[in-house]
Each structure stands twice: as structure tokens, then as C-alpha cells.
Amino acid sequence: MSTTITTYAGDTAIILTETQLDPYVTHALTRSLLTGPGLPCDSGVLSFAALCREGLRTVADSTGDPEERLAAELREQLVIGGLLGPGALETESVLLDGATGEISTTYFLHDRPDLMDRRPLAPSLRTLVRFAEATDELAGLRGQFASYVGRYGPKAVADASRHLLAVFEDGTDGEPAPFWKMAALIRPLALVAGRAGASGLALDLPPRLLDQEFGQGKVVRFEDVDFPATLTHEPTRRFLREVGLPEDGYLFSLDTDVPLATLAEYYADVDPTAELPSRAGHLIRLGHLVEDNSLVIDGETGAVLNWSEPEARLFPLNTDVSTLAFTLWLLHREQAIDEESGHELSTDTYDQLAMTMLQVLSTVDPTGVAAAGRDGRHYWTEVFQDEASGVLESVGGAR
16 A cells, blocks of 8 residues: 655645545544645654555554464554654654554564553654654754754753653643653753854863763863873863863773873783774873773874774764763763653663663764764664663563
């Protein structure tokens, strides 16, 4: 069964006919929406590409499930699209209840369909589209969020979070699904740092942001005497002197016992036989990541890299020290928000939280998306994806 993509007033929409909806969709308001104005083709939050590819189909049809192991409540749900993660890749499937119009999500566990379940997403398709549009407007600072252009810092984050949450609470009796609650709390965090370039780096962090987040005495600032001669990138030197980095971040800790060393100098002391990358004398080791990974800075360009000792390879990590600091701040802020919510964000929906965090990070620093496009690895992306996969595996296996 094919669908129609209609173009009007410069926009495109996915529209189905009354015949295509029969017998799947009986809910009157949903039928009215799907036959016109239809669904948007493009969104930064979700995709309805499944409708374009295959038309309406049930979960039972999608899994095959010859042994009928699917839960009864899932069998007749309609697969209409998917939530999007970084790089516009679909994560979990979006389902429509053709009788009630309610929207939910599921992961397809083809080997264990008996373990599949549903999570609520929106009370209706129209509400889902409205929520996705609001989220896109925040990301693009347009529409109802156009007034945030040029506004950065903690106050802008707090205001945008309240604004977005109000949108999500409207039409859901004040109780939006966890996916939208976390979106309202996490996505506005991208507004904490400016992009004017005053620092000479990708981001202009507010003064004392790291001190306020990690606590006084927990942020290390360096002096010129701490820098190797090959650290010539002046914006990086200035950032490390004036802003600094947290001594202990998420899965990361700084080298603070001795002046910063180049990768060549460091390994001359710990393992003179280690295989090192070219220009090891121009790579300054800031500290270590887990599993024998080192965090290094290119002294000439300021690029932040991950040196994997087991693989003897360099991988992109962050654009520069400003986006590294933002990443560490983002991770710490998420943990604080989760604790303040009584771990509501991470209890049952950590996979969605991980994808939301990755989207925020990719918005501020696209290094991970670029690395994936080059078939490379990205430490922060893998950390989130591994933890999200752990949640899925605990309920029966990878999707």
C-alpha cells in the first residue's frame, strides 16, 4: 500500500486516502488528520518515513510472529515512524492505536517479541506533531523560540525549559510522557554557552559556570609553566588558564600531579615501547578516560582527541576545550537533574535520555556525527549508546 507525499505552500506532507486507512484506523480525528493536512515529512525529533516506505502495517505484520508471542495489546498497533537520534537515525518505533488515536513507542525485539512492550508518547497524532514542532523550533531558535536568539547562559536555559515544558503540559493534563519531560529539561541546556566566538573557540562559556556546577576547588586552572612548548594554540592556553576544567568529570580525570606532558613525554616514562601516533610531541595529554584511553589536545590546532592505547589510534573527541568543558558540564548537569527528579529520568527510560543527551551534544559539538560519517569512533557517543544498550539488554536483548 503506497502513500502520497503532497507539496503545498512550499511544505510537504504525507497524506493517506480514506481507503488506505481502512480497516486500520477508525478514530475519527486521526482519520481527519491523515487524509489532510497530513503529517510533516521532516522533523528533527521523529520520522514518518515508515509510512512512505510501507504504508500502514501492524506490529504483528512487521514482526511476523508465527508463534503469536506478541502481547495482545501490541499486535494491532500500527507502525507509523520512529524517534530520531543523532545523525537522523531511527531509534525506537512510533506506534498509532487506530481505535483510540493514542501514540506510543516500542523497540522491535525480533528474537523475543514476547518481551516487547509499549511506552506512552502522546495522547494523539496532532499533539505529537505539535510537540515535535515545538522541539524543532527550540533547536532552530525560531517560531515561539525566536526571542532566544542571542540569549545564552543559565537564565536562558531555565526560561526555555519552562517554556517548552508548558507546551508539553498543554493538552496532556499537565502530565506529558517521560520522553517530553526529559526533552524540556535536557534540550534547553544547549543554550548555556554563546557562539559569538569571543573566546576564539567554538563556545563562550559563562564566567564561573564550571565552578558553580562542580564546586569551588574542583576546577583546575593551569599556569603557563604547566604548558609544554608545543602547546601554541593561544585560545586553548587562555581557556586552560582562565576557565579551566573539572578535575574529575564523567569517566574522565585530569593529570594534576605534574605539569602537562606531551604524549611522547608521558609514554617515555610509563611505557617507552608503546606505539605512538605521528606528531606525538605535539599532542598534549590532559588526562585519562576509561579503558586505557587518553584525552589529548593538538597543541597547534586546539582539537581535542582520544588516544586509544589498545588500538594505537587517534579518534576525534571534541572540537576544542570549550566543547569538552560543555560536554563535562552537560553530563554533570544531567546527573544533578536526574537526582533532583528522584531518578525519574533514568529509571525506565534511560535509553531515551541517552539519545536526548547525544542530540544536545551533537547540536553544540557535531564532532561525534562527523566521526560516524567517516566510519570512525567517538568516545562520548559510545558511552551513551553502550549504557542505553545495557538498558535494552536487561529486558531481553538488543533491538
